[in-house]
Structure formats: structure tokens, C-alpha cells
Amino acid sequence: MSTRLADVTAPPRPRPPAEADFGRVRQEVDAALGEFLDAQARDPADRCLPPLVGVLREFVRGGKRLRPLFCYCGWLAAGGDPSGGPVARAGAALELFHSFALIHDDVMDSSDTRRGRPTVHRQLAARYQGDDEPSAARFGVNAAILLGDLCLAWADEMLLTAGLGEDDLRRASPVLHAMRSEVMAGQYLDLAGEWTEDVLDRSWRALRLKTAGYTVERPLQIGAALAGGTPALLRWCSAYGRPLGEAFQLRDDLLGVFGEPGTTGKSVLDDLREGKQTVLMALTWRRAGPRQRAVIRELHGAPGLDEDGAARLRDVITATGAEDVVGELIEARAREARGALDSAGLPAVARRAFAELVHQAIRRTR
Known part of the structure; x- marks a missing residue:
């Protein structure tokens, strides 16, 4: 049964009409990240840290800032001021948590590129003082793990210094803790840690925990909680955010195999070389015949997979109809999110922002 938010949330304080300006939100998040990293470089715990801050500064450049945008929309849904205020810095803290997750994910996947640039562990390996390539690679991995850990610690520091009240932080803390545990569980499942x-x-479980929850649902709930949203509003954030988050990741799975590297900034070989068990590949296996399964066994997860082998795998994915099924799942999840939006008594500015995010999440090309 749909929940009518107009019946369960306190009416927002009267204010002049305003529109959600996603460009402005991104700029404010970028500015908050820049100021925070500048401060870390100016007053480091040790002089070894400023060079790492420089690596991180480059890494965070060019991100889509989806999690801060969803956090901002949750803030709007609870009647928060469209001008934002401290929610931009809270969103920047989520972006640092996202950086932690990406840096560690690239280490675990042995990825070479991210956003069209070398991954952090590759960049740090190139800074190793010596000619021993295995030692350089090991140094890069270990240093990247530490930099990811720093991002996790700094995400907390950024949130605690965002200018939020104690009550705001208390309301948001359970959601934040749940998000972090879910990401770890999802990553474990993504590694096939559970037989x-x-x-x-x-x-499906890895998708929901690792990406759908922490990309859309939980940032929405954090923003809503920071603006004083009711438990009913947080439940609505799940009704809208879960299907949209699933659609986002399903789209990402397609881009990881069929996307344009010049647009996505990531090789279309990585997921196939790693043998990543995405919903797309799980559906392909389930629908494949004996000869097609033989191709999957031979090539999916092959470290030396080349473009010809990847093309053979793509042919199998397409021939089984799995690519089309995932496309249909994306549209179905988007309809579910729009249906939740249609049933909600949101402030007009929030409704328009949520509708725009559905479009951005499922039509994206990177």
C-alpha cells in the first residue's frame, strides 16, 4: 500500500518558491571537498601525507556526485531549505566514503583505469622508488588501501564538521551505519565470498547492498533525516530509492560490457576479465545452452581476455536475450520509482528534482 507523505510529514516552513539546482549542488560539494583537502594538506599529521592528498584530489575530480545529489533530494523531501546549507558538506562526506569504496574496489578487482585515468594503486606504484616491479606493485596496493582508509576516516571528520546539530547527526547515524555495513556485505558477495x-x-543481493542501497536509498534517507524527516518519509525513500538504485546498477552492468570506454572512462574488458558475477552474466548463464555455456566457461574470468574473446562473450549475452532482459528490468524499476513518486505528497521542488534523477540514473552513458 502506498504511503501518502502529506499525511505523515510536518508541513514545510513557508518560503519563497525555488528550484533544485543540481549544478549548484555539485559546485558546492566540489568546493567543500577542495576546502577540506586543502586543510589536510596545510596541516598534515605528517609531511608524507600532502602527496597522498594530491593523489586523492585528482581521484575525486570529475565524479558524477550522485550520492550528494540524492542526499540533497532527501533533504528537500523533508522540507529542507533548497539553498542547501550544511547538506552540501554532508554530501561531500558521502563522496569521500564513495572514494574509499572505489579505491578498495579497484584494488580487489586489479583494475587499471577509473574515470579514464590510472587507478590509485597504479598511480602509487609508479611513485615507488626502485626498479623492482613486483615490489612497486605491492607498494601501490598497500598504499592505496591506506589512502582508502584515510577517506573512510575523513568522511566521518567531514560530516562531524558540517555544521549540523547533534539532533541532526543522531537521526542520521543509524542510516549511515547501516549503509556502511551493507556496502561491506555487498562487496563480500561481489567477491563470491558466499558459496x-x-x-x-x-x-541480486550484491547489487542491492553494494550499489543500490548506498548510491540512492541510503543517501536519500540521510538527507531526509538531517532535515528532520519522519520515519514514514524514510520508508518512502526506500520505496523510491531501492528500485531506482537497482536500475542504476543494472545500467552500470550493461555499460561495463557494451559501453564506450571513451565515454565511461573504464575498459569494457575489466568486468569480463574479472569474471564479475553481475545480474547480466547470471541471467546469461541461466538462459545459455550447452555450447554457449562452454564459451562462458572458457572466457568469462580469463585474465588474458582480449577484444576478440570479449566480442564472443558479448555475442552470447545478446543471443541469450539477457541484454534485452536487463533493459526491461531497468525500465520496470524506473516505473516502480516513478509510481512511488506519483503517490507521494512531496514539496513541488522536491518532486521535480526526484523526477529528474530518475531520468539521469537510467539514461546515463557513463
Whole structure:
């Protein structure tokens, strides 16, 4: 049964009409990140840290800032001031948490590129003082793990210094803690840490925990909680955010195999070389015949997979109809999110912002 938010949330304080300006929100998040990293470089715990801050500054450049945008929209849904205020810095803290997750994910996946640039562990390996390539690679991985840990610690520091009240932080803390635990569980499942014959079930669970929850649902709830949103509003954030987050990741799975590297900034070989058990590949396996499964066994997860092998795998994915099924799932999840939006008594500015985010999440090309 749909929840009518107009019945369960306190009416927002009267204020002049305003529009959500996503460009401005991104700029404010970028500015908050820049100021924070400048401060870390000016007054470091040790002089070894400023060069790492420089690596991180380059890494965070060019991100889509989806999590801060969803956090801002949750803030709007609870009647928060469209001008934003401290929610931009809270969103920047989420971006640092996202950086932690990406840096560690690239280490675990042995990825070479991220956003069209070398991954952090590759950049740090190139800074190793010596000619021993295995030692340089090991140094890059270990240093990247530490830099990811710093991002996790700094995300807390940024949130605690965002100018939020104690009550705001108390309301948001349970959601923040849940998000962090879910990301770790999702990453473990993504590594096939749980043995199961039902690979499709594990793929769905990893998708929901690792990406859908922490990309859309939880940032929405954090923003709503920071603006004093009721438990009913936070439940609505789940009704809207979960299907949209699933659509976002399903789209990402397609881009990881069929996207344009010049646009996505990531090789279309990485997911296939790693043998990543996405919903797309789990559906392909389930629908494949014996000869097609032989191709998947031979090539999916092959470290030396080349473009010809990837093309053979793409042919199998397309021939089984899995690519089309994932496209249909994306549209179905988007309809579910729009249906939740249609049933909600949101402030007009929030409704328009939420509708725009549905479009951005499922039509994206990177």
C-alpha cells in the first residue's frame, strides 16, 4: 500500500518558491571537498601525507556526485531549505566514503583505469622508488588501501564538521551505519565470498547492498533525516530509492560490457576479465545452452581476455536475450520509482528534482 507523505510529514516552513539546482549542488560539494583537502594538506599529521592528498584530489575530480545529489533530494523531501546549507558538506562526506569504496574496489578487482585515468594503486606504484616491479606493485596496493582508509576516516571528520546539530547527526547515524555495513556485505558477495548454486540470487543481493542501497536509498534517507524527516518519509525513500538504485546498477552492468570506454572512462574488458558475477552474466548463464555455456566457461574470468574473446562473450549475452532482459528490468524499476513518486505528497521542488534523477540514473552513458 502506498504511503501518502502529506499525511505523515510536518508541513514545510513557508518560503519563497525555488528550484533544485543540481549544478549548484555539485559546485558546492566540489568546493567543500577542495576546502577540506586543502586543510589536510596545510596541516598534515605528517609531511608524507600532502602527496597522498594530491593523489586523492585528482581521484575525486570529475565524479558524477550522485550520492550528494540524492542526499540533497532527501533533504528537500523533508522540507529542507533548497539553498542547501550544511547538506552540501554532508554530501561531500558521502563522496569521500564513495572514494574509499572505489579505491578498495579497484584494488580487489586489479583494475587499471577509473574515470579514464590510472587507478590509485597504479598511480602509487609508479611513485615507488626502485626498479623492482613486483615490489612497486605491492607498494601501490598497500598504499592505496591506506589512502582508502584515510577517506573512510575523513568522511566521518567531514560530516562531524558540517555544521549540523547533534539532533541532526543522531537521526542520521543509524542510516549511515547501516549503509556502511551493507556496502561491506555487498562487496563480500561481489567477491563470491558466499558459496551458492544460485548465482543469480547472490548477484541480486550484491547489487542491492553494494550499489543500490548506498548510491540512492541510503543517501536519500540521510538527507531526509538531517532535515528532520519522519520515519514514514524514510520508508518512502526506500520505496523510491531501492528500485531506482537497482536500475542504476543494472545500467552500470550493461555499460561495463557494451559501453564506450571513451565515454565511461573504464575498459569494457575489466568486468569480463574479472569474471564479475553481475545480474547480466547470471541471467546469461541461466538462459545459455550447452555450447554457449562452454564459451562462458572458457572466457568469462580469463585474465588474458582480449577484444576478440570479449566480442564472443558479448555475442552470447545478446543471443541469450539477457541484454534485452536487463533493459526491461531497468525500465520496470524506473516505473516502480516513478509510481512511488506519483503517490507521494512531496514539496513541488522536491518532486521535480526526484523526477529528474530518475531520468539521469537510467539514461546515463557513463
